Amino acid sequence: MDTTTDPFADRDTANCSIARTLEVVGEKWTLLVLREIWYGSSRFTDLHRMLGCPRNLLAERLRKLVEHGILATEPYQEDGARSRSRYAITPKGNDLVPAVLGLLQWGDRYRADPAGPAVLTRHRGCGGSLSVQVRCEHDHHVRATDIEATPGPGFRTRTNPVTKSDQAPGQTA
Amino acid sequence: MDTTTDPFADRDTANCSIARTLEVVGEKWTLLVLREIWYGSSRFTDLHRMLGCPRNLLAERLRKLVEHGILATEPYQEDGARSRSRYAITPKGNDLVPAVLGLLQWGDRYRADPAGPAVLTRHRGCGGSLSVQVRCEHDHHVRATDIEATPGPGFRTRTNPVTKSDQAPGQTA
DNA sequence: CCTTCTGGGTTTACTTTTTATACTCAGGTG
């Protein structure tokens, strides 16, 4: 590792989209709440029964997911009952599917039940089983070892809060 | 939701590959440790400096990742120094790339710096930028709303710990 | 041989999250 010329060695690690995503969905239960909603639950009590998590945490997680526009509440009414609200996934929430399916795929490969995966995912209609893939814009399959990370437009170093194109290399700590 | 015929309504939610994956990599800092290693760090001190996380947590996370075969330690030696060990990602660890890139992609879309993503990922060689995609085995692009989940071979209900075709009902716990 | 330095941790005291369980509140039903 050449730390003197690698711009990453001095980058501002707080400015990271992985970290920012985890700030929203990285707490315990959050991704599992979404899982249950994808699997068909939508009401507080159902989510609580399926997850077995503390009720206050469930309430808090739902609030945060709604705040961030990943879930939306919509009113519903069972007859002979007052109107209540339930939780539905939004398109922004659905954009988390590749990430979560990536976790599912890894778990299926390395940590599934001896009998096999508990859940199979299929393309509705065509019925084909799914996989999460990394592709480049020329549609090549990209293996982990063929990924190259470079500074983007929002890149910042620790010492230089904003990196513009004419930026001189910063010094190490 | 028809809870009387939906097998998912009574499924054993603990038997889930998403949950099992999160047991390994779902704790705070774990995925960020992997991020740093993908970005090029490998030594304890470098990881600690980049992440700014508590040293004991870093040690614990590294231990767990090694235990699970996601990282491996390998000895290295700078001259005039004793041999130490550093951390390298394994193929099993690299299989987490789609999931993590999924998180990155979501963060880039919804929570990036106003200037744009801090980091660009490219296909080495071809240079094309990357995307994480869900595809079916017939290579169709699959949108979140076109995903269907069905019970797989390891499927269990709460009341039936193991679901085989001929299974008699067992007791819980 | 003794002291100091460095990388790679461990210990400890403290704060924040999570957990479990009890309680509340707004309608609707008998």
Added chain:
DNA sequence: CACCTGAGTATAAAAAGTAAACCCAGAAGG
């Protein structure tokens, strides 16, 4: 009016995370 249900709040105890000090092995200097 008492009671039930879904959807939460409140609260106390346990677990996880944090910050900062401490430790240890070997190399280097004196």
